[in-house]
Amino acid sequence: DIFGFECFERNSFEQLCINYTNETLQQHFNSYVFKLEQAEYEREGIQWSFIEFPDNQDCLDLIEGRPNGLFATLDDECRMGQRGNDNNFVNRLYKQYVPTTQDTHVRFGASTTERRDFQFTVKHYAGVVVYDSDGFLVKNKDELPPEAAALFVSSTSELMRDSHELYQRNSERRMSMAQQSGGGKSGGGGRRQSMANKRAPTISFQFKNQLKALMTKVNGCSPHYIRCIKPNDVHSPDVFAKMRTVDQLRYGGVLEAVRVARSGFPVRLPHTEFYTQYRCLLNAEQGQNMPVVTAPGKEQELCNELVDAVYAEMRAEVDAYDLRCRESEGGDDPHKLHRLANAKGIGSLMGNTPTFIFDREEVQLGKSKVFMRKLAFEIMEAARSRRLGAWARRIQSSFRCWRLARVLNAQRKIALNTQRFYRGAKARFIVQGMREERAAIRLQAYFKFVLARCSYLRLLYAVEMAQARWRARKARIAYLKLRYEASALTVQRVFRGFRARGNERKLRRCIVAIQCRCRRMIAKRLLKELRIEAKSVGKLQQNNEALKKEIEDLKAAAAAAAALERERVAAEAMADVETLREALERATQELREEKEKNAKAEEENKRQSEDLTVARQELEDVTNMLQQEQMRNAKLQDDYEMACEAAERSALAATQVAQAAAKLGPSAPSEDLLARARKNSEASMSRMNSEA
8 A cells, every 4th residue: 555646835855755666666557567468468379569558667767876867966966065055956956957948857847937936846657846045955964963962962851862862773784784785885985985985874775775676576476556535525425526535536646547558459358358348230141141140169269250340341341431532532641541531531441420530459358358448449339339220220219119009000990990989879878868758847846846745844844933932932931930039949949948047046045044054053152162161271272283282291290200309309308418418428437546546446446336326227218208109190190191192182173163163264263272282281280290
């Protein structure tokens, strides 16, 4: 898959290299096709020495030739250093290839405008390309400037220094390859050659060597060329730009490949197909002598006879036409007659349609195929088309004759049928008249019958309508009477209902009032009873929760009082005991003192014995008091339990009184009653507390 030919508005050194590659590949393609054609012709055993294939070797010599080729001249200018420039390069080309009109190179050209702009033209196989020489030397040298090399060497980055070393090694390797290539080509070698070898290889030199290596690989293979065609530049389907496609075909070498193919025998048909396709060119006598289908093993012989017969017939027609032209024009110049024949045409194989003649060598018979040049193929195809057209016209004329005869017979049948139909229609018209007359009589009778019936039906409808109106009037009167009576009954029923509902409302109010009075009396009676009952329990019914709390406080106070009393009694006993102990200690001390004194010992002992006796008695008294206190506490506990039961009964009574008061509603007497009950409860609680 090779890159195509390039031709832009401004073409530089890159386009020259690319087009040089395409020229080289196109030459290889031409030679490869020529070899294939040569092998095909030799295999079929036909004559092909007169075939000329297009050759672009002169264009390749112009670009890569030495010593005056484009690349060689460009390399010389690059070797000149500061003295070489693009203008000197293109002037050398003008001086070499455009010195005079006679010595101008076929592939090189430069007009006055192009020479003024330092441009030149190269005629490639795909077209003429104008190259601009600006920048050719800079692009061809591919050298690193000394300032950039100094920057790489003095750089502190290791990557930059390594890159520069790698570039130098590659440059040395290219120079060694260039020296080897130059040494192989040069015979003597001199100072100029040695200086050239010391320089770095140019881009054109490297490109040419790489292309030669590529062609060496391609020549050792069996190539298959791929040509990619882009139908449009908008990337849309079903859009075909004709000019763009033609340019791609031209620049891709497809048109050149077509010219190469057409320079030989582009049309190749097998013997059987050729014989079957062109047997129609024989006349009737020749067609009878040659079979319709080729026999096995005789295809080549039959095709040769067919070609000879067709060529002989065409040759005879050309000679006859030349004779007529000579007689009509009055001249014997063969060139004039040939031009006249080509201009006006000659007689055809059938009719007076113009045709042309081809050379017999343009149709070659191989072992399995028939090879034809483009002119021979077109002439034979034109003759075949005219022969088939003549036969088609003959078939059409026969068909039209048959169709017209068929139409005539059909028209005759149509005329007979038309006459028969006319007679039948006339008879039917007469019969139709008779039928219409009879139908008219029947229609009149039916119409009279309809009129009479319509009169009778109108009279009957009028009588029925009168009866219906009279009956409707009577029915409306009866209906209005019934409606009046129903309305009266409705009014009476509504009035009686209203009166009954009024009486019922009055009775309900009276009953409600009586019930209210009865309930009030019962409530007063119950309130009186509750007031009497509430006088003994105080105001417990006012606040049941407060009473319960007071009862719990009372229980706690009673228990605390009993505990305090017990503690007080115990404390007093303990105090007495402590007093006794202190007394005993004093007595002991005194006894000790009395022992010391010997005089008071006995008296002290007696007194101590008396004190002990008194203490024993006091202890017994304290013990009795404790027992009495315990009995008193048990009695107080019993009284307290009785008081709690009485309080519970009072709370229950207060609850009942509160419920009754809620039913009767709030009133001033009930509030007084509750206040008095609360005072009585407080008084009873104070008495109970005092008793406790």
